[in-house]
Amino acid sequence: MTLDTIVTVGAGQTAAVAARTLRRRGFEGRILLVGDEPHPPYQRPPLSKEFLAGQQDRDSLLLLPEQWREEQSVELLTGAAATRIDAGTGSVELADGRRLAADAVLVATGGRPRTLPVRGPEPDRVHYLRTIDDAEGLATRLHPGARLVMIGGGLIGFEIASTAQTLGVEVTVVEADPLPLARIFGAEIAEICACTAQASGVTLRCGVPIDSVAAGRGEVVVTLADGATVAADIAVVGIGIVPNTEIARTSGLAVDGGILVDAQGRTSLPQVYAAGDVAARFSDAAGTHLRVEHFDNANKQGMATANRMLGRTGVVDTPHWFWSDQFGANLQFTGSARYSQLIFRGSADAGEFTAFYLDNGVVRGAFARDRGGEIGAARELIGRAVPPARLADESTDLFDLMDEVTVS
Numbered sequence: 046m047t048l049d050t051i052v053t054v055g056a057g058q059t060a061a062v063a064a065r066t067l068r069r070r071g072f073e074g075r076i077l078l079v080g081d082e083p084h085p086p087y088q089r090p091p092l093s094k095e096f097l098a099g100q101q102d103r104d105s106l107l108l109l110p111e112q113w114r115e116e117q118s119v120e121l122l123t124g125a126a127a128t129r130i131d132a133g134t135g136s137v138e139l140a141d142g143r144r145l146a147a148d149a150v151l152v153a154t155g156g157r158p159r160t161l162p163v164r165g166p167e168p169d170r171v172h173y174l175r176t177i178d179d180a181e182g183l184a185t186r187l188h189p190g191a192r193l194v195m196i197g198g199g200l201i202g203f204e205i206a207s208t209a210q211t212l213g214v215e216v217t218v219v220e221a222d223p224l225p226l227a228r229i230f231g232a233e234i235a236e237i238c239a240c241t242a243q244a245s246g247v248t249l250r251c252g253v254p255i256d257s258v259a260a261g262r263g264e265v266v267v268t269l270a271d272g273a274t275v276a277a278d279i280a281v282v283g284i285g286i287v288p289n290t291e292i293a294r295t296s297g298l299a300v301d302g303g304i305l306v307d308a309q310g311r312t313s314l315p316q317v318y319a320a321g322d323v324a325a326r327f328s329d330a331a332g333t334h335l336r337v338e339h340f341d342n343a344n345k346q347g348m349a350t351a352n353r354m355l356g357r358t359g360v361v362d363t364p365h366w367f368w369s370d371q372f373g374a375n376l377q378f379t380g381s382a383r384y385s386q387l388i389f390r391g392s393a394d395a396g397e398f399t400a401f402y403l404d405n406g407v408v409r410g411a412f413a414r415d416r417g418g419e420i421g422a423a424r425e426l427i428g429r430a431v432p433p434a435r436l437a438d439e440s441t442d443l444f445d446l447m448d449e450v451t452v453s
């Protein structure tokens with residue numbers, strides 16, 4: 046089928062990369078990005094880091110500058126929520142009643158923060174962070190001496206805690222698990238991250254879930270399940286996201302924790318694709334559908350899905366990779382934290398190291414702290430049986446190791 050018009054539902058990271066890829070591959074038809082935010086596509090990672098700290102401005106976040114969109118004839122509809130895709134007629138319906146013709150649709154609607162009920166008359170003391178507007182609103186509350194309780198010790202929680210702490214805010218992180226970040230990095234690395242946060246002056250309250258959040262009388266009070274309370278001027282909730290699958294449901298797409306797509310990004314309806322945070326893509330390597338909420342995944346899937354629309358291969362099944370900047374360190378991670386043995390290369394005490402996650406002698410993942418240069422090689426070693434001593438030996442060139450060891 047000839048494609049004249051491709052519409053993306055959502056105008057975030059994935060949609061922006063898909064649009065760039067379509068033009069780079071020579072697609073000359075109409076490209077229309079439909080986004081419900083009032084902003085052109087922008088990057089989210091700085092929202093909890095440099096942008097929140099006031100070190101980056103709005104323009105530096107933009108993914109598809111206006112001049113590029115004009116030159117490339119990429120159309121953008123902002124403030125426009127899509128409500129339904131009609132694959133039969135090849136159209137996308139908007140909340141305001143408009144109907145857009147589309148030969149192919151990419152659903153890249155991302156996710157929204159999971160929320161907590163808040164009691165009391167001052168609910169605006171409780172913040173979330175997903176959009177540029179959220180970041181600007183939060184930034185106005187982060188002044189020296191302010192007290193912040195961060196609910197959730199995941200990546201976003203630790204990044205916000207770190208940024209707030211550098212701005213002179215008094216930060217307490219509350220986390221239901223015994224250790225923050227343990228689900229992502231495993232207990233040993235999580236312990237190192239927790240110690241770094243504490244050494245920076247952040248208070249950690251771990252191992253007890255939240256019972257309630259009340260905001261009134263000039264403060265917010267978080268009550269934990271054991272009856273203890275944490276009082277602060279503001280709270281930020283960072284307890285994960287809910288994928289924006291509503292349009293998939295109204296359009297009859299298969300959904301199970303995310304929009305189900307095959308290895309090529311195809312949904313259960315013809316010419317309708319999904320990618321990015323909202324998509325649960327089938328991975329041959331994992332033997333199941335995986336929904337991943339990282340920048341690199343949004344880029345890879347956006348690119349692969351655009352390729353697939355144009356009749357090229359849309360398969361991308363490389364190990365996941367992400368980074369986080371917190372408490373003065375750059376953290377990078379690839380693969381999975383499933384392991385029976387953790388091998389350190391470099392010095393954990395000095396804070397600069399790569400840790401390899403091995404399971405039955407096979408590399409499953411790697412974590413690098415201020416050693417991002419090793420993560421690319423580490424990624425290539427995933428799935429290979431590597432003698433631990435060679436990984437730990439800093440004189441070993443990791444790229445050379447690839448030629449020596451076989452894929453298991």
Ligand SMILES: Cc1cc2nc3c(=O)[nH]c(=O)nc-3n(C[C@H](O)[C@H](O)[C@H](O)COP(=O)(O)OP(=O)(O)OC[C@H]3O[C@@H](n4cnc5c(N)ncnc54)[C@H](O)[C@@H]3O)c2cc1C
Binds near residue numbers: 058081128156289337
């Ligand atoms: C504060 C923050 C920090 C982050 N830091 C990192 C990091 O350090 N490293 C990393 O790897 N990842 C990070 N991420 C994750 C990364 O930004 C996301 O994985 C990425 O943005 C996902 O892109 P996406 O296009 O799938 O979704 P999004 O970027 O969320 O874009 C989806 C867009 O679709 C819109 N939309 C939803 N429904 C509709 C509809 N019905 N009609 C029209 N539009 C709709 C949404 O409003 C949104 O604008 C961070 C995310 C946040 C929020």
